[in-house]
Amino acid sequence: MRVKIKCCTIIFACVSVSGFAYALETDQFYAWGKPIEDSTHHLNAWVRLQIQDALDSRVNGKARDCEAAVNMIQKRLQHSIYQPIELWINSTDLVDRVPRGIEEYQDYRESYLLSRTYPLDTARGLQPSPTLEVNQVRLGSDKLAHFFSEGWWYYKWWKKNQGDKSTEELQHELLLYGVNLEKWVQGELLTGVISPADMEANYQGFIFYQQLCKGEKPLLHQEDGLWHFSESFDIANYVSPEWDESWNANIYSKKRWKGIRQTMAAYCPMLQDEWVQKQRALYAELDTQTPIDKLLSELVDNGKLSDPLPFDISSVCN
Amino acid sequence: MQQVQQELENVERRWYTITRLKWGYPLRWSAGIGAMLAEQPRDSSCATGCAIRGWHFMVEPGQYGIQGGVGWGRLVGETGRTKRWMHTVNWGWAVRGVVLRTWGDSYLDPDSQTLAGIEGSLSIVRVNLSVGMLRSFSSEADPDWVLVGSFGLGF
Numbered sequence: 001m002r003v004k005i006k007c008c009t010i011i012f013a014c015v016s017v018s019g020f021a022y023a024l025e026t027d028q029f030y031a032w033g034k035p036i037e038d039s040t041h042h043l044n045a046w047v048r049l050q051i052q053d054a055l056d057s058r059v060n061g062k063a064r065d066c067e068a069a070v071n072m073i074q075k076r077l078q079h080s081i082y083q084p085i086e087l088w089i090n091s092t093d094l095v096d097r098v099p100r101g102i103e104e105y106q107d108y109r110e111s112y113l114l115s116r117t118y119p120l121d122t123a124r125g126l127q128p129s130p131t132l133e134v135n136q137v138r139l140g141s142d143k144l145a146h147f148f149s150e151g152w153w154y155y156k157w158w159k160k161n162q163g164d165k166s167t168e169e170l171q172h173e174l175l176l177y178g179v180n181l182e183k184w185v186q187g188e189l190l191t192g193v194i195s196p197a198d199m200e201a202n203y204q205g206f207i208f209y210q211q212l213c214k215g216e217k218p219l220l221h222q223e224d225g226l227w228h229f230s231e232s233f234d235i236a237n238y239v240s241p242e243w244d245e246s247w248n249a250n251i252y253s254k255k256r257w258k259g260i261r262q263t264m265a266a267y268c269p270m271l272q273d274e275w276v277q278k279q280r281a282l283y284a285e286l287d288t289q290t291p292i293d294k295l296l297s298e299l300v301d302n303g304k305l306s307d308p309l310p311f312d313i314s315s316v317c318n
Numbered sequence: 319m320q321q322v323q324q325e326l327e328n329v330e331r332r333w334y335t336i337t338r339l340k341w342g343y344p345l346r347w348s349a350g351i352g353a354m355l356a357e358q359p360r361d362s363s364c365a366t367g368c369a370i371r372g373w374h375f376m377v378e379p380g381q382y383g384i385q386g387g388v389g390w391g392r393l394v395g396e397t398g399r400t401k402r403w404m405h406t407v408n409w410g411w412a413v414r415g416v417v418l419r420t421w422g423d424s425y426l427d428p429d430s431q432t433l434a435g436i437e438g439s440l441s442i443v444r445v446n447l448s449v450g451m452l453r454s455f456s457s458e459a460d461p462d463w464v465l466v467g468s469f470g471l472g473f
Contacts, residue, residue, distance in 0.1 A: 045322035081409050082369065082394045091368040093361045094321060102365045102399055126443070127367055127396070127408065 024086070024129045025191060026140025027112040028246035029267045029313070030098065031131035033275045037096035040134050043144070043235050046088060050076050051229040055220075066213035069220055069227045073212065078152045083145035089132065090141070097130035097141065114191075116259030123191040123256075135236035136282060139243040143201040147238065150198070151205015154178060158206065175295045178202055179305070192256030196308060197248045199292045204238035241283035242290055249312040251305065261316060268317035328360045335403040336374060336393075338446055342468020344425045345418075348380025350472070354391070354404070364397040364404070374412065382424035387437060389414030393473055407473040410441040418452055418466070426464065431456040433464060441473050 054076035055069060063069040077084060089095045099108040108128060109115065117124045129142035157177050162170060178199050188194045212219045219230045242248045252260055270276050299305035309315055338350040354374035362368060371392030378385040393410025397403055418433045420426050435452030450466045 041319075042322055045319040048319065049323055049326065084369075087367065087369045087394065090366050091362040091364060092325060092359075093363075094325060105366045 024126050024140075024142045024145070025112075025114050025123055025193060026129040026131065026142050026245060027108075027114070028131050028138050028140065028244050029264065029270075030108060030112050031138055032246065032267065032270050032279075033273055034098045036098055036131065036133040036138070038133050038135065039095045039097075040234070040236050042092075042094045043085075043134065044233060046085065047077075047235065048229060048231070048233060050084070051233075055227045055229060063227055066218065066220055066222075066227075070209065070212050073229075074152050074209075077148040079149075083149050085148060086129065086141050086145040089130070089144070095132055097132045099130055111263070113260050113263050114193075114256075116263055118255065118259070123193070134239045137239050137241055137244060137286075138246070138279070139197075139201075139239060140245065143197065143239075143243045144235075146198050146201035147205035147208065149205070150178070150181065150202035151207075151209055153181070154202055154206035155209035158210075171291065172295070174206070175199075175203070175291060178292075179295065179299065188251075188253060192253035194251040194305070195245065196250070196292060196296055197243050197245045199296075200240065200242040200248065200290060203290075203292055204240075208238060240290070241287045242292070244283065246313065247280070247283045247287070249308040251308045252311055257311065260311075264313055264316050267313060271313065271317055325359050325361050329357050330360045331355060331357055333402060334364070334370060334397070336376065336407075336473045337403070337405070338376075338378070338470055338472025340378075340446065340448070340468040340470025340472075342448070342470070343466055344420055344464070345378070345380030345383050345385065345468070348378050348385070348468070350376045350378030350385075352376030352387075354393075364395065365399070367394065367396050367408070369394045370404075374414075376414070382422050382429075383418055383420035385416055385418040387414035387416035389437075391439070391473070393441065395473070404473065406444060407441045407446070408443060410439075410473050412439045412473065413437070414439065416450060416452065426454075427460055428456060428458050431459055435464075435466075437466070439473070444471050446470050446472050 051073050054072050063072055089097065099105045112128050114123050114128065129140040131138050131140055154174060154177070158170065158174055161173065182188065182194050182199055217230070217232070219233055221228055221230065296305060300307045333353045333355055336352050336354050340348050340350070342348070352375050354370060354372050356370035356372040358368070358370065364370070369392065373388070373390055375388045376386070389412050391410060391412025393404065393407050395404040395407040395410065398405060414437045416435060416437045421430045423429060432455045433452035434455065435450055437448055437450030439446060439448040446469070448468045452464050452466055454462055454464065
């Protein structure tokens with residue numbers, strides 16, 4: 001019996017700890033000035049093929065309604081720990097990324113933002129995500145995992161908690177739920193990082209799941225009893241400069257910040273680089289205030305969240 | 319669209335080497351080596367990470383015996399510079415039918431006996447935990463059923 005209890009405890013501990021596998025970290029500074037080909041078309045193609053294949057699989061036709069079809073799609077796109085889109089990006093030849101190949105990866109692991117570490121650092125046990133480009137925006141591949149994974153969690157929360165709340169109330173509570181996720185196993189608790197960029201990707205994922213069945217032109221439609229995914233899906237419609245962690249600064253724990261500050265400061269001279277200046281000017285032009293920005297400002301003003309500003313490269317370099 | 323479709327459809331069967339190093343009951347220290355057969359896109363690489371699933375086998379000599387197993391599993395891992403050795407398993411699970419032969423001063427009574435049963439294995443961030451239930455073929459064995467378990471690195 002004792003052995004059984006011990007085994008169960010160990011299994012439980014391992015499974016619990018596995019939650020942090022969601023929280024793969026990324027570093028867009030590392031990719032500054034390095035050319036990356038746009039992957040929008042390949043990513044759109046992969047998403048369309050996966051979704052249509054899920055809809056056409058043996059259970060197709062059994063999706064009674066649109067929500068049942070959404071559940072089929074979710075099973076294909078959202079897995080428990082590692083997300084299919086991120087695994088595909090890591091192993092395909094088609095998506096250009098930095099780093100690419102084992103030699104570059106080795107260098108990335110040794111010099112990315114979280115590389116200055118401390119004993120028993122949980123974040124270092126995980127593989128950092130590469131940077132890719134979608135419609136001129138640089139993002140970690142982890143953001144696409146967030147989009148499909150935590151986006152689904154948001155969607156589930158939203159469906160469960162609708163009740164008789166107003167849309168504004170519901171949205172506010174949904175975003176707070178997202179902040180709490182990021183404060184717990186998805187971020188701060190295990191890696192010492194709260195990422196507003198992750199929250200932006202989560203929220204856009206939620207919008208995507210909503211758009212599958214709702215709105216004037218839902219992304220799913222039925223023809224002769226079979227479900228089809230719209231050709232109009234474009235990942236670029238969801239991606240914004242807010243997904244780039246070199247633009248949308250993270251909030252770090254004190255312990256984590258010690259190492260990161262030094263690594264980030266090494267990029268200060270690059271702020272004068274032509275490519276970096278051009279990219280940041282483009283971001284300034286494209287960036288808008290999102291509901292996440294608004295909520296985080298409120299939380300910072302109320303003292304419920306640390307201000308991300310001191311962790312921004314412009315503050316570090318000044 | 320066509321390029322992605324072609325990549326996903328153009329698959330091949332590949333063998334990946336799987337390994338583990340463990341401490342447990344009743345083998346005490348043991349080292350396992352085996353292979354997993356997986357179907358994968360021809361152009362994909364596991365150097366920096368991929369997911370595979372399929373049938374696999376493993377032979378595991380240890381301090382107090384040797385175990386052999388065949389089963390099915392899936393894992394997310396990396397081969398790094400090696401082409402086919404899945405040396406880093408970030409996450410994975412497997413279920414195996416196993417046969418175990420003990421010897422020497424094993425904890426079992428009698429020391430030398432043959433057992434067979436089922437083993438479940440879970441790997442998270444390189445750490446592996448395996449638990450199994452095996453039945454002895456020996457008529458002198460007491461008890462008949464043995465709960466085995468081990469903890470280590472690998473898959």
